[in-house]
Amino acid sequence: MAKPKVATTSLAGCFGCHMSLLDIDDRILKLVELVDFDKSPIDDIKEFSGRCAIGLIEGGCCNEENVRVLQDFRKHCDILISVGDCATMGGIPAMRNNIPLEECYAEAYLDGPTVHNPSKQIPNDPELPLLLNKVYPCHEVVKIDYHLPGCPPSADTLWEALVALLSDKPVALPYALIKYD
């Protein structure tokens, strides 16, 4: 039987959750015995090669590209997991949600104390994705099956959750893994 496939992505996140995944250390050898990685920054595969069992999403949606990628994940993955606080609730990027977008642009490109922009132009290359009016947690954009909280969720949390899911058992996360102070 072919190994189930796992895809991962970092949307409006800091890659900290991916770092945490790498923190499973030598267990990564066990992991590749259990699964194949599909689209993911870990193996640098850019496009889905087929249907995946699990998609791990880091970060919320702050721009149109995030939305496109997330919808693509939803289409290709049986189970989507919001990994970490940004995916779950928007996290640090969502701090801009109380500030009108126009002011955010102005602070970043026109008026910020370290900005040097004599032409007073807001970068506008079509390569640059447009920002959304606010930062959305993933489950407000597509259906999400599970949430793994933490900033980031520890390697053990990720490991336990993945193994439980792959072996079709209930996820038993002991208190130590979901305690954050």
Add this chain to the structure above:
Amino acid sequence: MSASLQAAVQEICQACGNDRTRVMDIVREVQSRFGCVTGEAMDLIAKTVSAHRVEVEGVVSFYAFLSDQPKGEVVIRLCNDVIDEMAGSERIVRAFREALGIDFGQTTPDGRITLEHTPCIGMCDQAPAAMVNDVIVTRLSSDSVWAMVRELKAHMDPKRLVQKLGDGNNAHSLVHAMVENNIRRSGPVIFADLTPGDALKKAVAMSPQEVIRDIKTSRLRGRGGAGFPTGIKWDYTRSAEGAKRYVLCNADEGEPGTFKDRVILTEKAELLFEGMAIAGYAVGAETGILYLRAEYAYLRAFLEDVLNRQRSRGLLGKDVGGKRGFDFDIRIQMGAGAYICGEETALISSCEGLRGDPKNRPPFPAQKGYLGCPTTVNNVETFCCVARILDKGPGWFAQLGSQGSSGTKLLSISGDCKSPGVYEVPFGVKLREVLKMAGAEEALAVQVGGPSGQMVGEKDYDRSICYDDLATGGSVMVFGPQRNLLHVVSKFLEFFVEESCGYCTPCRVGNVLLKERVDRILAGQGEEADLAYLQDLGQTVKMASRCGLGQTSANPVLSTLKNFRSMYESLLRKPIDGKQLSFDIHQALADAQTVVGRQSVHF
């Protein structure tokens, strides 16, 4: 300004004995004289009554009728509950906006008139209604709004807006209101006649223990909705340790759709005060407090007058009812616009001059209530029953109504019915009979017990109004076949979101999330899974909230999910490719497209 403010604040505080526990009266008076309670005023009050500034500010920011920003000389508060909306308040909203040239929440540029919304003001039987300062205006139409605004602008005297007086004591010179009683059905307990003093004299001829025994024998249960046996409550209060004891009357009827206490206060105040005096005798209290909701301020002068009459009859004051050594008097504590103060521990907080936050229980008020003393808090209607029981005997009362629910109950019926108003019915009456009385046989749904009660449909119309079946504090709202029940649910949730005191998270946050999800379904963006979400979240809010508000606020959702599930289901859609129906990418990108001036590449 500052010197006159200082003098006024000192005078007001002085009149309240510089008593920290009378802060409610103090800030209300400052508000009415200066149109707001400024930071400077708060500092002065805090200093004069030896409180911290934050305590005073906490009170001012808590209550809807108090503010730290100046309001107009006249404040118009239009009731925005669902019954008023059904009576056409949308037209009234438009008329007010146009006539005044301002939106709700604003004050006219000349600083004279402020326009606001307010939740139920207890006039659902004569909706749409509004308060103009303390004056109630009912059965509004867009024409009457225009006329009213024109008049107000000319003389700025809300009292002169009352032209046609209501029936009964509404026409009394001290009430002077256009409010109608709408008593549609009288019964033997509340609306029968009573010679003042008869009940009280019978009470003081017995020992307090005997009075409590009689109340127990009558099987009287609290009329506010929870239905706790009154005799047992009094027994606890009497036997609790404390130097002083208090009797509090809960006249903060804020449950939307309830207005029966308004009618009792207007027509049967003697009966009420006599019942309170009997309670005072039974539990051993010298002081009673009537906590009157701010919306009924128009009744205050009249009630003070009734109190005076009771004093001159010897039914309040010293040696009450001729009983040597039994002193009992009543003061009126005004509320300031907070639904939560109808919850008894929040009501006590408010009487103590604090924010209307509920308290932890235990200790129960009967053990440690007002100012830490044993206190019994009862509903207006309960006290009236008490007086009648003492007059007619507990056996007479117990044979009225049904086995578990003795006596009669006042129902406030409003909404889609021919005869909205107050009905005194024996407990155990079938809902179908009640609907027939009110001319509402066509009802699609009936909300029994107000927003915190339950919404039932046709299959439940043969159930009985009583504590063990369909319990209600009195509110019965009727919704005809043309109504969108989900919209009603959303309006109820809006009310709870507004009135949550914010202390505990399940209530403060949960109600917002419930409303969001119901609105999503209403907008055609709901899916199957949302129903499970609502059920789950509703139960969490119910189970985890600290007081009765949050423990019942999810009821409109839970009871409609149970009784009107198909209504939800007909609005659900199937999501495509797992996308959330409520997420609109084009709307989410609109701002950015304007700022950078180009269209999306991806969408």
